[in-house]
Amino acid sequence: MEFKTSDGRKEIEAHRDGLTFIHGATLVHMGNEIWLEMGGRKHKATAAKVGDTWWVHVLGHTLQFETIEAGASGADDDGGLTAPMPGKILDVLVSVGQNVKAGDALMVMEAMKMEHKIVAGHDGIVEAVNYNTGDQVIQGAELLSISDS
Amino acid sequence: MLKRTLVANRGEIACRILRACKEAGIEGVAIHAANDAGSLFTEIADIAIPLQGEGLAETYLNQEQILEIAIQNGCDSIHPGFGFLSERADFAQLVMDSGLIWIGPSPEAITQMGDKMTARITMKAAGVPVIPGEEIDGGLEEVLAIAPSVGYPLLLKATAGGGGKGMRAVYEEENLESEAKAAMREALNAFGDDRVYVERLLTGSRHIEIQVLADKYGRTIHLGERECSVQRRHQKVFEEAPSVAIDAELRQAMGDAACDAARAVNYEGAGTVEFLVTPTGEFFFLEMNTRIQVEHPVTEMVTGVDLVREQLRIAGGEAMSCGDLNIRGHAIEVRLYAEDPANNFLPAIGQLKRFIPPTGPGVRLDTGVREGDAVTPDYDPMLAKLIVWAPSRKEALQRMGRALDEFVVLGCTTNVRFLRELCDHPDVVDGWTTTDMIDRLWPDGWNPDLPAAIADAGLLIASACESTNHGRTAASQSGSSQAPSPFSQLSRRYP
Known part of the structure; x- marks a missing residue:
């Protein structure tokens, strides 16, 4: 395990x-x-x-x-695509189908009155954007997914 | 005698005061913001009234609304707790003008002690020693002109300030102008008042405070000292009484000075006079806190005086009930914060999935939360105060260590392990606690000292829990598989 x-x-x-x-x-x-x-x-x-x-x-x-999870692709190994703590989505910077590079900012969320950028861990294409600006998210919520490319 | 008291506060201190009211036969009225509905303190209260509005300004700081609730619900008195409106002279005045009793000192005393410059002048006049320095009424030029006579290192402080805002340490003359500008800017932003004063920065000194009590019958006493030197980001985390640095003679001198300070402003109720004590045993007035303090329990444990009960008694017009000062044993308080000590003590949030406080002899917990509560960013991240009493300082540290080892908080990061390591640190064990000690001991930040065997054991526990779906299955098992208690059948067998 x-x-x-x-x-x-x-x-x-x-x-x-x-x-x-x-x-x-x-x-x-x-x-x-x-x-x-x-x-x-x-x-x-x-x-x-x-x-x-x-x-x-x-x-x-x-x-x-x-x-x-066993057999996970490792796409979110950096932990960057899940909400690090409960908070609110302030801005969504990408859309589905968009090419992104490692280090690109994907979303901005607010947690504990501090802004936190969600950053791509690797190059790829945005496959899903699960939340919109203004949404409240719980800790560990999967915010986006990016394909392996 | 008070009959019905509104507690204009929340969380841990509201619980403390409401319990004292209950014990004194006074009805306790809680007020709460919408996001505090169902909080522990609303359960302890006899009556809980929701506050309208959102945010602190519209709720716990809303003087008119709070007063209106007090009047509508037949309260005869208001206890402000600490923080919030506790040191607002205008609120105290408003309460008194409405014919209610303000459980605290007079608005005049709050004002005199609240403005640091006025307090300094008043204390100087009363013969209480103050830190070498100069009050400054003018602007930047005056700061620059006066600094050389105060000497370096020096401290710039906002006259109207507190909480470290508008405070700047200056070690060299070349930085004075830029730091002074920054301090004045910060002071203006935080307090709407850019006046600063200059005083000598006393490094390596201890922060020691004296608890005082004064009633309406001319009696003003001190209840010994509290040592509050261990601080992070200008906030206290570890407090004890008595202090290893204070002998009977110094205690008497500081106690007398504290009583002089209280008398100089016709103080009434419970208050605290803060002093800086230098390594050579000189002491200087810092400020007076005109309220009950977070760390009051350590004084209660070693003196046997119930400070909140005395506040209620004094406000109700009775004489205080305590006799001569009799310090017995040693007490330590630590503040359990929802914060990450390994990440610059940044506040943390989460859910108290498990919250199992320690018990046993000499252990006291003052808290406003219980298991299942959410820790939100809306309020102060202090979850609880853990207080221990033991016959000696050494035993108190051992007891605190044991208690912190037992303390289980799962679901929200806390400073519990940091506090635990503090109890074993040689500087703390030897009593070498100074205000700069956390930065001095961990200049690059603190990280837990985690033995590999325990990290490994934790991993095994996590994997065992994951593979057995621990928690969910345990709940259903305990519901069905246990044999019924024989006592539940007793009445059937012997009707």
Whole structure:
């Protein structure tokens, strides 16, 4: 399984034995509760999914892991085409069918009273524009899609 | 005695005051903007009245509307909390002119302390030590003329200011003119008043404040100090009482000065006198906050005085109930903010999908949110104040560390881990807290110290959760698979 973290993409291989997940020297027992076993000690963890992101609290740390669907084309690997936080679309700068280059500004959104540009991660053709100026979007909303070219 | 109090505030402090009202047998009336309908403080109130309009100016800062609600709902008093209208002398006057009780100091006292230059002059006259510097009434020329006599580094501050706006540190003479122009421009934009004053910048000093209480019967007392040096972007994040830098003698001297300051403006109610204390133990008046403060709980924990209850008592015309100052143990407060400490402490928003505060001995949580609430950009990003008390400073830090480790907030980025690391930092453990410490310790910004094993464990937990669809399945399981409680059948078996 693959996740996006603040350090970039991370892959994890774990095997499952009933309700227990095993990864190296670390075990996680699932059920209604999550228990982590590390170095012979047990720690309770809490997790919740918000949008595509798993938030995990364990041992006093809060971590975020964005899920990457298996077999995804990688078109949005840069994360630029989804809303980074909930907010409002201020401007749509491209239309469907338009050629764009990596780094081109595609949309401007406002979040936390600050403007944020949505920028193309690679060259391609705009395949879909999912929101219009003035629309409210939730965090992780797919704003546009660009073909691989 | 007050009978019905309108709380002209929201969030955490509204909850704090409304609870105090309930305990004192006073009916609490909340007011709320449309986007605060259903917020925790509206539930705690006996009556919650919606405010018409949008934005702060039309709602929580709308003096006429708030007063009208108070009158229509039979309130006899208004508590402003902190922020919003709490230091608006014109509002205090309006409330009193309408025949209601203003829970706070007189409009005159607010005015005298609100204008920094007037406050300086008043304090100087009352014999309270002030920072070496000069009040400036004129424009740029006067600033340039007076700067050499104050000395460098110096600080330019807006006379009408606060919150770091119109404030500029100048280290060298060559930058003075451009910084002075910038400070005056900022001051004009923020406060409509471009007057600035010049004072010596005291580096490496501590920000220490003294809590005072004064009633209508001529009694003015101080309740010891709070150490509030750990700040980011001129906002406090970590506060404690007592301060390691203050011994009994200095506490007495500062306490006396604070009481002198309060008496000089005929102060009434709860207030705070802020001082800068230099490494050599000199102290200088900074300003007086004419309201209850965010960090008041640390004083409550070590003195055993309920400050908000005393405010209600004093405003109702009773004498304050507290006896002699008796500081016991140590208390620490941290402010949990919805912000990203790894990204220059920028505010964050989201949803409190999980919000599980710590519990246990000596732990107090003052908050205005609960699990499920949305964190929006509409208001201040402070989610909660976590306060601990313990017999000693060392134990208080250990307790705070434990409590912060237990604190679960999922769905919105917070500074909880930053606060946790602060508790273990040698400078904090040793008590070397100064106002510039966050910039000094993390000049390139803060990043969590995350052990690889924990990062790895988190990844495993996320993948396990994803593959079992954790959360959704758990809810349905707990609904169906658990055996019924034997107690639920007791009454049937033994009717």
